[in-house]
Amino acid sequence: MTDIKRFPPSHASRAKRIQDAFANFLNEVAAIRNERKQVLVGYLKRVEDKKIAEIKKKINEL
Amino acid sequence: MEAPPGASVDRETPAPESGERAKTFDAGDAERELGELGKQVSEDAKEVVDVTSAETKGLTKDIPARYEEPLDAAEAAKIAGNDARLIAARERMEQEVGAALAEKTEAPASDMKTLDSQLRDIDQQLEEAHKKGDGNKRQELEARRAQVDDERKKLKAEQAAAAAKPVEVAPPAPEPAAAAEAAPPTAADKLRDLEAQYKEVSKSDDSYAADKKVALEREMEALTLEHQAGQKIEAEPPAAAEAAVEPEPQPASVVLEGKLRDLEAQYKEAQAANDPDKKAALERQLEAVTKEWQDTAKAEGHVVERPREPMLDRGEPANDNAVALDEGPEVTSRDATAAETAAVLAAVAEEEAGDARKEAPAKKRARELPRAADVIEPVGLEAAAGIDDEFEKAEVEKLRKEVKEAREIEEAKKKAEGNVLDKAKRSAGGAYDFFKESGLKTFMEGAAEMVGSKPGKLESQTLEKFSAERKKFKEKMKSIAERKAGLEEKSGELEKKRKKLKEKKERGEDVSEEEAELRREEEEIENEKAALEAEAKAVEAEDRKAKLAEEAEAATQAKLRAEAGAQAVLPETGGAPSAAVAEKSAESAAAPAKEEQPVAEQLAADREAILPPEPVTEDPEKPEPPEPPAAASSPESAPPAPPAAPTETKLAA
Numbered sequence A: 001m002t003d004i005k006r007f008p009p010s011h012a013s014r015a016k017r018i019q020d021a022f023a024n025f026l027n028e029v030a031a032i033r034n035e036r037k038q039v040l041v042g043y044l045k046r047v048e049d050k051k052i053a054e055i056k057k058k059i060n061e062l
Numbered sequence B: 001m002e003a004p005p006g007a008s009v010d011r012e013t014p015a016p017e018s019g020e021r022a023k024t025f026d027a028g029d030a031e032r033e034l035g036e037l038g039k040q041v042s043e044d045a046k047e048v049v050d051v052t053s054a055e056t057k058g059l060t061k062d063i064p065a066r067y068e069e070p071l072d073a074a075e076a077a078k079i080a081g082n083d084a085r086l087i088a089a090r091e092r093m094e095q096e097v098g099a100a101l102a103e104k105t106e107a108p109a110s111d112m113k114t115l116d117s118q119l120r121d122i123d124q125q126l127e128e129a130h131k132k133g134d135g136n137k138r139q140e141l142e143a144r145r146a147q148v149d150d151e152r153k154k155l156k157a158e159q160a161a162a163a164a165k166p167v168e169v170a171p172p173a174p175e176p177a178a179a180a181e182a183a184p185p186t187a188a189d190k191l192r193d194l195e196a197q198y199k200e201v202s203k204s205d206d207s208y209a210a211d212k213k214v215a216l217e218r219e220m221e222a223l224t225l226e227h228q229a230g231q232k233i234e235a236e237p238p239a240a241a242e243a244a245v246e247p248e249p250q251p252a253s254v255v256l257e258g259k260l261r262d263l264e265a266q267y268k269e270a271q272a273a274n275d276p277d278k279k280a281a282l283e284r285q286l287e288a289v290t291k292e293w294q295d296t297a298k299a300e301g302h303v304v305e306r307p308r309e310p311m312l313d314r315g316e317p318a319n320d321n322a323v324a325l326d327e328g329p330e331v332t333s334r335d336a337t338a339a340e341t342a343a344v345l346a347a348v349a350e351e352e353a354g355d356a357r358k359e360a361p362a363k364k365r366a367r368e369l370p371r372a373a374d375v376i377e378p379v380g381l382e383a384a385a386g387i388d389d390e391f392e393k394a395e396v397e398k399l400r401k402e403v404k405e406a407r408e409i410e411e412a413k414k415k416a417e418g419n420v421l422d423k424a425k426r427s428a429g430g431a432y433d434f435f436k437e438s439g440l441k442t443f444m445e446g447a448a449e450m451v452g453s454k455p456g457k458l459e460s461q462t463l464e465k466f467s468a469e470r471k472k473f474k475e476k477m478k479s480i481a482e483r484k485a486g487l488e489e490k491s492g493e494l495e496k497k498r499k500k501l502k503e504k505k506e507r508g509e510d511v512s513e514e515e516a517e518l519r520r521e522e523e524e525i526e527n528e529k530a531a532l533e534a535e536a537k538a539v540e541a542e543d544r545k546a547k548l549a550e551e552a553e554a555a556t557q558a559k560l561r562a563e564a565g566a567q568a569v570l571p572e573t574g575g576a577p578s579a580a581v582a583e584k585s586a587e588s589a590a591a592p593a594k595e596e597q598p599v600a601e602q603l604a605a606d607r608e609a610i611l612p613p614e615p616v617t618e619d620p621e622k623p624e625p626p627e628p629p630a631a632a633s634s635p636e637s638a639p640p641a642p643p644a645a646p647t648e649t650k651l652a653a
Helices: A009-060 B025-068 B072-106 B113-130 B134-165 B176-182 B188-200 B208-232 B251-273 B277-300 B333-367 B390-437 B443-450 B457-507 B512-573 B579-590 B598-612 B644-650
Strands: none
Touching: A009 B072, A009 B134, A009 B390, B025 B072, B072 B208, B113 B134, B176 B188, B188 B208, B251 B277, B277 B333
């Protein structure tokens, strides 16, 4: 990323604005990924629990 | 903080060397660099969106397909909103970047250096024009100089102003989270907003618009689903832009409804307390509020199908239009939905406000990012889900291990069950096949012959056949073992030969031909050994099959004997059923065929026990005939008295 200090004052604020916009965007993406992670962890737990229960049931039926 | 995938790493401008101040850009460079920066972040953002969308697709389609378990409504709703949020975030970023870049047009066209240079040029030209006495040129140049000088002054003022204010000028674009903190949007607001976005996007027909339309559809659907699943709202799923948005609840009528309920509760209390004054006061209030409620509801566009009148305790029977107090105010289905929606939306707003508060620290962290771009992560299952925490990875791994173990147990059980079934099948099927192959009647075919006829004939034949077959197999096995021993002997000889060849070789003699011969012989022996092994296995299999058939036959015969028992066999022979015999038959039926005890012997023993005793001779020491079975002693279940045994007849005579 470009070093803002190298910009003259008239341009530095604009460069900062662009960088902030991108930082905010990345932050939003990180938040989405974090939520998705929680969903997947919950989903996997649910699936595994269900499968284990099915297997245990089958084992008991044998 | 975890960097989203797709963010680049290698586009950073090299840091200035230590001890040397980096050269600042001039205005032209700065504009160019800003353009580059805008382009770079746009590309990075696009990459991030693409990668993240692909991961989302993996989570919504690939992973459920892999585990054969669909996401539930809540999970799907959470994931469905991701793409729309991503696109919205990217759009906000693009708008902000675009606005920052657009400032270029408003900025002074030239910088101080350029203006200074222009002034110097004009001064020089003025001097020349003065020397030449060119008045027109001079006037023109003076006007131009004044203009440039103005520009210079203006720029100087701007620079002074820019230097005076801090660098952090542009606050980041307000995020939905921040907006939610201030005034949380209701679900209806959100839906309306999404619908407006959808309509806007529908105007364009490029691929970006198509993607966004899909994302918006998902988000609208997710929002509706979330309410339907979690809050039981009667709302139509907005599958497209035309999707109906649930009207926002009317606060005034809702407030009045609450007031009515409160008054009704009070009225009920007064009624219970038998307080006529309070009741009368409450009646008046109830009537007034009911009227107000009806008017408000009508004014708000609700269809009040019948007048709402509280059923007051006037000793009159309830009329059709009356509403029982304990049932609360009677409202139309539309009103009920609106009231319910109000409560739900309030909960949603509260939840969103909570989420917004939760997101605030993340926003803060984002501002503290050292740089926007970061590393691209490998995309795996965990990465796709953003699982970067070692503990969570370990948890998932643990679950997988548990499933694996459970599957192994299941497999083992299945295998064991399969073995048992297989064995049973082999016993039954093998016996049947064996009967067929050996040209004998199956047991069932011969059962009729067995039952009621003198036992032993077919049994003996069948079992003898089994024995003969098994004997053949044993002989075959013996022959194979002998041949194998012969081959082993030959192998030993070849080994000796090889040692001798080695000695010769060490002495420097040429043994290549002998060695080749030896190798051929060794190969032949190995081949023969392999053939013998295969033959042995085949014979063993046949033997096993015959053995199982023999066992099955013996077991079935014993069972049939137990069933037919003394009734089928003994009456013909005229012998009384023996308790010992019946017991023995039952035992032989229940007990599995014993490998150690030849079946033929067992049958012979059974037969001896079943067969009637030989006619009595003059031997005085002949034992008494056996007692009838215990079961026959019962008068209800006792079979008809058997005819007198020959022994008895003889003795009687």
